Amino acid sequence: MTSKPRTLYEKIWDAHVVETRDDGTSLIYIDRHLVHEVTSPQAFEGLRVAGRTVRRPDLTLAVPDHNLPTTARVDAAGRRLPIADRESADQLAALEHNTRAFGIRYFDAVAPEQGIVHVVGPEQGFTLPGTTLVCGDSHTAAHGALGALAFGIGTSEVEHVLATQTLLLKRSKAMEVRIDGTLGFGVTAKDLILEVIGRIGAAGGTGYVIEYTGSTIRAMSIEGRLTVANMSIEGGARAGLIAPDDKTYAYLEGRPMAPKGEAWTKAMAWWRTLPSDPGAVYDRTVLVDAAEIAPNVTWGTSPEDVVSIAGTVPDPDSFSDPSKREAARRALAYMGLVPGQRMQDVAIENIFIGSCTNSRIEDLRDAAGVVKGRRVASGVRQALVVPGSGLVKRQAEEEGLDRIFIEAGFEWREAGCSMCLAMNPDKVPAGERCASTSNRNFVGRQGPGARTHLLSPVMAAAAAVTGRLTDVRELMRG
Amino acid sequence: MKPVSHISGRAYPFGAKNVDTDIIIPAHWLKTISRNGMGKGAFETVRAEPGNVFDDPEYAGAPILIAGDNFGCGSSREHAAWALADMGVQAVIAPSYSDIFSSNAFKNGILAVVLPQEAVDRLIEVAKTDPIDIDLESQTVTTPFQDRFTFEIDPFRKSCLLGGLDEIGLTLKMDGAIGAYEARRAEAFSWM
Numbered sequence A: 001m002t003s004k005p006r007t008l009y010e011k012i013w014d015a016h017v018v019e020t021r022d023d024g025t026s027l028i029y030i031d032r033h034l035v036h037e038v039t040s041p042q043a044f045e046g047l048r049v050a051g052r053t054v055r056r057p058d059l060t061l062a063v064p065d066h067n068l069p070t071t072a073r074v075d076a077a078g079r080r081l082p083i084a085d086r087e088s089a090d091q092l093a094a095l096e097h098n099t100r101a102f103g104i105r106y107f108d109a110v111a112p113e114q115g116i117v118h119v120v121g122p123e124q125g126f127t128l129p130g131t132t133l134v135c136g137d138s139h140t141a142a143h144g145a146l147g148a149l150a151f152g153i154g155t156s157e158v159e160h161v162l163a164t165q166t167l168l169l170k171r172s173k174a175m176e177v178r179i180d181g182t183l184g185f186g187v188t189a190k191d192l193i194l195e196v197i198g199r200i201g202a203a204g205g206t207g208y209v210i211e212y213t214g215s216t217i218r219a220m221s222i223e224g225r226l227t228v229a230n231m232s233i234e235g236g237a238r239a240g241l242i243a244p245d246d247k248t249y250a251y252l253e254g255r256p257m258a259p260k261g262e263a264w265t266k267a268m269a270w271w272r273t274l275p276s277d278p279g280a281v282y283d284r285t286v287l288v289d290a291a292e293i294a295p296n297v298t299w300g301t302s303p304e305d306v307v308s309i310a311g312t313v314p315d316p317d318s319f320s321d322p323s324k325r326e327a328a329r330r331a332l333a334y335m336g337l338v339p340g341q342r343m344q345d346v347a348i349e350n351i352f353i354g355s356c357t358n359s360r361i362e363d364l365r366d367a368a369g370v371v372k373g374r375r376v377a378s379g380v381r382q383a384l385v386v387p388g389s390g391l392v393k394r395q396a397e398e399e400g401l402d403r404i405f406i407e408a409g410f411e412w413r414e415a416g417c418s419m420c421l422a423m424n425p426d427k428v429p430a431g432e433r434c435a436s437t438s439n440r441n442f443v444g445r446q447g448p449g450a451r452t453h454l455l456s457p458v459m460a461a462a463a464a465v466t467g468r469l470t471d472v473r474e475l476m477r478g
Numbered sequence B: 001m002k003p004v005s006h007i008s009g010r011a012y013p014f015g016a017k018n019v020d021t022d023i024i025i026p027a028h029w030l031k032t033i034s035r036n037g038m039g040k041g042a043f044e045t046v047r048a049e050p051g052n053v054f055d056d057p058e059y060a061g062a063p064i065l066i067a068g069d070n071f072g073c074g075s076s077r078e079h080a081a082w083a084l085a086d087m088g089v090q091a092v093i094a095p096s097y098s099d100i101f102s103s104n105a106f107k108n109g110i111l112a113v114v115l116p117q118e119a120v121d122r123l124i125e126v127a128k129t130d131p132i133d134i135d136l137e138s139q140t141v142t143t144p145f146q147d148r149f150t151f152e153i154d155p156f157r158k159s160c161l162l163g164g165l166d167e168i169g170l171t172l173k174m175d176g177a178i179g180a181y182e183a184r185r186a187e188a189f190s191w192m
């Protein structure tokens, strides 16, 4: 019996088809659904209006993150503090009410497990290889780092999944991004994914699911892989996948919601069959040499506007595509940069270490390693460290990382999305710059008029202590 | 979703081209927990102008909106469809729509009728004084003056609208298949 070699994506897809219809769409079963406060209220209301229920509350997990303030959430006596912004408070109250009414597991704002959905899922072992996972948030792709087929959905689809535990989908094309070789000193997973997006473009992955392969990915920690898969959507791909391996299993074993005992053994037996077969065909392959990658930063207002820290602001006229030329011109005006300016001369007033891209313990350790024994530069007005979850925060505190940041002049906050999208009070003032470990440098993303430079946690730490974009390698070499 | 077959009544003779979803519902209305009540924010910037059609008592509660080319372009916010539904609009007539808007409108039971510009111009004239009638079954728009325009619609969408079936309703009809999958899943993937 010979069957056609299949990719990881095809194997997960095939295992989840409920029914394929004549028009080429398939009804796909959803194993895991993450819910947060911003994109779910109307979905729950839709259920209520139509008199429907949640089909599988047991496959659903809710946690607030997007607009929750990151300042203290309880007073000295341990009482919960009210949220000042009325609309945020209402969205939070709605989530609490809806999860209770529909019997959905919920980590509330003060639970130690609370955090950004995409940090919480893997951390709890809710995210598992070979599963389909959705969330009303475009960075759901992150969970693909563990070999889950994970993607963001809209509010109507959130309601569809709540009611039916399925989605009607068309199969995507498959793109392989193969990265081989060793990342240089001071070069991280973030620099790698920025490099990939810079090369394929912000729409390069549209219509594709990306699978990241190659020796660099194999050598990378799960945390690094989460950073890579997280930003797949910034390259236009709805999902990014990384085949599970021994690192994945070691990361997951013993996590609260991961299978145990016999169930674990059974799961492992299937997980081991998941990696793409030799000879499996991808619709497109992109090759990247890890050794060529330098620490990267963005100069514009699209995540594809990537340049090495040793580089300069590009001249819009250097782009052959006229629409890109125009976009670059507008981006430079917004960013307050001029062609030819050295990236290392760009002064920074705000630092944000956080977001679902870079707020896990490894990110904080790396950044603290750079900050240790140094001080936040005087020109930096705001330097935030926002751990991805309450558990990350606690672990960092056990390791003394909070002291390193606080002594250097950083603010040490409660877990949440924070300055990644400025829906809570954490904002970059208009016209100011932010060295940010988040994933989007869109116009106004971190606040109206805010200018964002995306970079890695160690690069953000380096910018914090020098007050300008800095090649962290020079700092680390001393 | 309520079945849609016949929509008749007054129509807002709006007519503007390239109406983006920011115009239909400004961004500051997105920080809400309900799809209802958004009608208050619908066309907020247009309504700021005196003499606009939306505040003209002549058209109060009109179930039809007539617009120009490329209606619903821009941001993909589903709130645009929610806002129209909340202000009582059951059908839009325009020469063209953005893809995402027509899909969002459909998902929320709003009929997006496509007619050529000349027909739209004629209907705007009629709408100023008289009601308009849309019949989904026969795919026609008629007026009290013997005007009769036929329109095309995707057969799947048509049957969903006529049957009052939203996508969730349709999928729920596949309950047997979903249940069967769940039974297979409980066997093969008990650890999930």
Ligand code: SF4
Binding pocket: A065, A066, A116, A117, A118, A137, A139, A355, A356, A357, A416, A417, A420, A421, A438, A439
């Ligand atoms: S951290 Fe930012 S990108 Fe991630 S889920 Fe929150 S808002 Fe979205």
